[in-house]
Amino acid sequence: MSLPVAAIERVARKAGVERISAPALVELTKTVEEIGLALAREAATAAKHAGRRTIMKEDIKLVSRKG
Secondary structure: OOOOHHHHHHHHHHOOOOOOOHHHHHHHHHHHHHHHHHHHHHHHHHHHHOOOOOOOHHHHHHHHOOO
């Protein structure tokens, strides 16, 4: 499963990026996906630690504040 490149391009544009090469966009997409997967894994661990099987909004907030 991979994120749509067009969606990541929209995010980059919202961040103020005027121009981005296709290879840079592909690399950004891969990086965002890797970060998202890592956050999801950590959020799942946090939910399990709290005795839940469902990841909640608070779990995402908790793990995204790390680092």
